Amino acid sequence: MSRSFGRQTPAADGPGKPFGGNTGPASGLRPAAPLLVLLPSLVLLPLLVVLPFQVHGGGLDLIGQFALAALTPSLDPLVLRSALTGLATTVGMALLGWAASLVLGVLLGLASSRTLWRNALGPIWPAELIRRLLAIPRAIHELLWGLLLLQLVGLEPVVAVVAIAIPFGALVARVVADLLDGLNTGRLDALRLAGAPAPAALLTALGPPLLPGLLSYGGYRLECALRSATLLGVFGLGGLGTDLKLTLQSLEFHELWTGLWLLLAVMLALETGLGWLRRRWLMPPRLGLGRAGVGLRGREIVLALAALVPLTFGVGWALGVDPRALLAWQSLQGLGGRGWLDGARLLALPWPALIGGTVALTLLAAALAVGLPPLQLLVSAPWPPARRLVRLSWALARLWPPPLTALLLLLVLQPGLITAALALGLHNAGILGRLLAEALADGSSAKEQALSSAGVGPRLALLYGRYPAVARPYLAYGAYRADVLLRETVVVGLVGATGLGSQLLESLSSFAWDQLLALVAAYALLTLLGEELSDRVRRRLLQRA
Amino acid sequence: MAAAALLELRRVSVAGRGGVPRLEGVNLVIEPGERVALLGPSGAGKSTLLTVANGLLPPSSGEVLWQGEAPARSRRLRRRQQARIGTLWQDLRLIDELSVQQNLNAGRLAAWSWPRALLNLLLPLDTPANAAVLARVDLAPELLDQPVAALSGGQRQRVAIARLLRQDPTLLLADEPLASLDPRLAASLLALLLAEVTPPRALLLSLHRPDLLAGFDRVIGLRSGRVMFDAVAGDLQGAAGVARLKELYRGDTSALEETIGTDPAQTPPGR
Numbered sequence: 001m002s003r004s005f006g007r008q009t010p011a012a013d014g015p016g017k018p019f020g021g022n023t024g025p026a027s028g029l030r031p032a033a034p035l036l037v038l039l040p041s042l043v044l045l046p047l048l049v050v051l052p053f054q055v056h057g058g059g060l061d062l063i064g065q066f067a068l069a070a071l072t073p074s075l076d077p078l079v080l081r082s083a084l085t086g087l088a089t090t091v092g093m094a095l096l097g098w099a100a101s102l103v104l105g106v107l108l109g110l111a112s113s114r115t116l117w118r119n120a121l122g123p124i125w126p127a128e129l130i131r132r133l134l135a136i137p138r139a140i141h142e143l144l145w146g147l148l149l150l151q152l153v154g155l156e157p158v159v160a161v162v163a164i165a166i167p168f169g170a171l172v173a174r175v176v177a178d179l180l181d182g183l184n185t186g187r188l189d190a191l192r193l194a195g196a197p198a199p200a201a202l203l204t205a206l207g208p209p210l211l212p213g214l215l216s217y218g219g220y221r222l223e224c225a226l227r228s229a230t231l232l233g234v235f236g237l238g239g240l241g242t243d244l245k246l247t248l249q250s251l252e253f254h255e256l257w258t259g260l261w262l263l264l265a266v267m268l269a270l271e272t273g274l275g276w277l278r279r280r281w282l283m284p285p286r287l288g289l290g291r292a293g294v295g296l297r298g299r300e301i302v303l304a305l306a307a308l309v310p311l312t313f314g315v316g317w318a319l320g321v322d323p324r325a326l327l328a329w330q331s332l333q334g335l336g337g338r339g340w341l342d343g344a345r346l347l348a349l350p351w352p353a354l355i356g357g358t359v360a361l362t363l364l365a366a367a368l369a370v371g372l373p374p375l376q377l378l379v380s381a382p383w384p385p386a387r388r389l390v391r392l393s394w395a396l397a398r399l400w401p402p403p404l405t406a407l408l409l410l411l412v413l414q415p416g417l418i419t420a421a422l423a424l425g426l427h428n429a430g431i432l433g434r435l436l437a438e439a440l441a442d443g444s445s446a447k448e449q450a451l452s453s454a455g456v457g458p459r460l461a462l463l464y465g466r467y468p469a470v471a472r473p474y475l476a477y478g479a480y481r482a483d484v485l486l487r488e489t490v491v492v493g494l495v496g497a498t499g500l501g502s503q504l505l506e507s508l509s510s511f512a513w514d515q516l517l518a519l520v521a522a523y524a525l526l527t528l529l530g531e532e533l534s535d536r537v538r539r540r541l542l543q544r545a
Numbered sequence: 546m547a548a549a550a551l552l553e554l555r556r557v558s559v560a561g562r563g564g565v566p567r568l569e570g571v572n573l574v575i576e577p578g579e580r581v582a583l584l585g586p587s588g589a590g591k592s593t594l595l596t597v598a599n600g601l602l603p604p605s606s607g608e609v610l611w612q613g614e615a616p617a618r619s620r621r622l623r624r625r626q627q628a629r630i631g632t633l634w635q636d637l638r639l640i641d642e643l644s645v646q647q648n649l650n651a652g653r654l655a656a657w658s659w660p661r662a663l664l665n666l667l668l669p670l671d672t673p674a675n676a677a678v679l680a681r682v683d684l685a686p687e688l689l690d691q692p693v694a695a696l697s698g699g700q701r702q703r704v705a706i707a708r709l710l711r712q713d714p715t716l717l718l719a720d721e722p723l724a725s726l727d728p729r730l731a732a733s734l735l736a737l738l739l740a741e742v743t744p745p746r747a748l749l750l751s752l753h754r755p756d757l758l759a760g761f762d763r764v765i766g767l768r769s770g771r772v773m774f775d776a777v778a779g780d781l782q783g784a785a786g787v788a789r790l791k792e793l794y795r796g797d798t799s800a801l802e803e804t805i806g807t808d809p810a811q812t813p814p815g816r
Contacts (some may be wrong), residue, residue: 030667031666031667032642032643032644032647032666032667033642033643034642034643034666035663035666035667038663382620446634446636446638447638447640449601450632450634450638451651451654452601452627453596453599453600453601453627453630453632454599454627454628454630454631454632454652454654454655454712454714455623455624455625455626455627455628455629455630455655456624456654456655457624457655459659460654460657460659460662461654463662464640464643464651464654464662465640468640468641468642468643469641469642471642472642
């Protein structure tokens with residue numbers, strides 16, 4: 001596998017240049033790469049100070065019962081059957097939403113590629129326009145799409161599928177366009193100069209280098225789709241998520257764990273399977289995305305993709321997904337009636353507090369999500385069983401939808417910003433932790449071994465031998481994740497008590513459509529800003545590597 | 546204790562894939578002050594022997610003794626033993642993302658506390674000591690603030706040696722440090738290393754090619770995981786010595802011909 005992390009060429013900076021070139025005075029503090037990775041975890045210090053004041057004694061024994069029930073999930077055939085049915089629905093919805101988002105994403109990605117427009121038609125402004133427009137569906141979380149569609153067409157199986165397909169499609173489109181426009185166009189220009197027609201030249205020159213990155217990213221989106229489908233279930237859109245929420249609310253922890261373990265098995269199988277395919281087909285690893293990969297076994301890939309088509313249709317038929325349902329709109333309660341749009345009511349919303357709360361929630365959750373995994377790995381480094389335990393906790397955290405974590409935390413914590421941030425942060429720490437572990441496994445162990453052969457302890461050997469190489473790509477991915485988190489704050493709106501997300505859910509349940517529209521617009525704007533900001537941070541991190 | 550050998554291998558074997566052992570029944574003693582060259586064709590097991598010697602690879606059978614002691618059962622004590630052994634790796638294993646100073650301090654990590662190790666990632670620490678080891682490898686102290694990635698190949702080699710000096714081990718191991726270097730650079734680096742070997746320190750350095758043997762007290766020939774000879778350096782001169790070397794390199798004449806032949810500049814690519 002190609003080294004994913006920009007290995008700097010020696011003397012790239014020129015020998016006379018001090019560390020990085022643009023840093024301040026030579027005597028200033030300069031946290032080095034491995035230390036940078038640990039800085040976000042500093043957020044734990046104030047958090048640990050504040051947390052005791054958030055605890056209400058109430059549900060400690062319930063938390064204990066919940067944890068113990070993990071060892072004794074219910075094996076009642078009825079429970080098992082219901083969980084399996086729910087799981088099948090969730091997996092089916094994920095698969096369909098994912099497949100639709102890939103098709104949509106590739107088409108839209110091509111449509112928003114500057115390279116493509118320049119070569120096929122000439123002007124590139126349509127590409128720019130489509131790119132800008134796509135930012136809107138991307139900025140709205142799939143849960144919001146789901147809830148909006150739910151109001152519009154009622155509880156239909158197709159709702160969850162479309163809710164996943166819309167934002168995912170827009171995300172895939174962006175990645176496709178970026179990959180396409182990031183490719184070296186030398187080969188393309190050569191073919192064009194030799195007189196090849198545009199479509200043939202584009203396909204020949206850009207297809208093969210594009211495919212590995214696209215497939216690697218596409219596989220990763222399937223994992224995301226599974227998480228999203230579970231989450232949508234929690235909000236009543238069907239599948240296992242609904243069961244999980246109901247069993248949690250009725251405190252039937254043994255039945256809850258039946259569903260959880262099954263979901264964990266499916267998720268780990270999916271992740272392992274995709275990882276295996278990625279290695280088999282020599283796809284670029286996740287943190288190395290954007291670097292052109294080297295694909296292998298083209299025929300096998302085409303066959304596998306072709307097999308997906310009948311599978312998708314079969315699953316769609318089995319779930320009763322009917323796209324026509326999308327056309328039968330229900331009249332929205334209260335919409336269009338007199339006074340549905342009330343400017344005064346809109347202005348009465350505490351906008352600064354809402355936006356401030358959302359930003360604070362995002363930052364806190366992001367610091368937790370980025371800071372926890374490297375710290376956990378470091379602390380557990382000397383004990384292999386502890387390392388396995390950390391891995392398992394990550395797996396559970398990423399499969400467990402954040403609103404359910406929030407519900408669980410509410411058993412012992414008061415509702416508020418911190419509880420919401422913990423729920424979001426832990427979930428995302430599970431995702432980032434796995435990426436970090438993967439990146440470390442892909443990296444070379446030579447330096448770590450060299451250090452331990454000189455008597456350096458396992459923790460410091462990890463810190464000095466392994467973290468430097470992954471630090472910047474990991475943090476860059478963390479910046480991207482922060483931007484995802486901003487979008488995701490809506491899912492913990494229930495316990496947030498502050499922020500746009502909770503207000504949005506409230507407006508939705510009281511059919512205040514004007515507020516809802518304004519809130520969605522505010523969310524979209526904020527997300528776009530966040531995206532711009534995180535993009536800058538990311539570029540800076542990767543450039544200095 | 547005072548008289549104990551720095552390193553002793555007793556009937557050390559390391560199993561390999563397909564039943565072919567990587568080391569077989571190796572006996573070896575390194576005394577304080579000795580400069581020992583480990584010679585052999587590629588695949589002879591030189592790297593394996595060195596990783597057994599520094600404790601990275603536990604042997605399948607046989608004993609490793611460091612200053613007369615077996616590797617300690619407790620991890621803390623074993624690390625203390627290993628801190629007295631320093632290895633110069635062929636790929637250097639410098640940390641590219643850190644500055645020269647931070648890399649040099651990495652040599653002290655075994656002795657340092659956690660806070661100090663973290664502080665090293667934030668502040669320049671122990672600048673005088675680092676400047677001193679840089680001077681011993683003929684590098685200017687101005688390099689301390691540079692990222693290692695910005696150095697030239699020769700400078701990186703020297704920084705790696707300087708890091709070893711910061712560790713201050715009694716047993717120096719070096720895994721083909723001279724492969725893939727041009728002859729002039731190889732000779733100057735070897736001179737640097739040899740100059741640092743004064744009692745009680747000792748050096749065990751593996752070489753692919755049998756030139757550059759001047760300056761060593763002893764030469765150990767390794768082939769197919771077995772010790773073929775363990776000779777005083779002077780014994781390898783003359784016709785009898787050449788015959789022994791030819792026997793060692795039987796079937797792999799390239800290394801030998803080059804050094805006995807005319808063109809020493811044609812260095813075989815390092816493994």
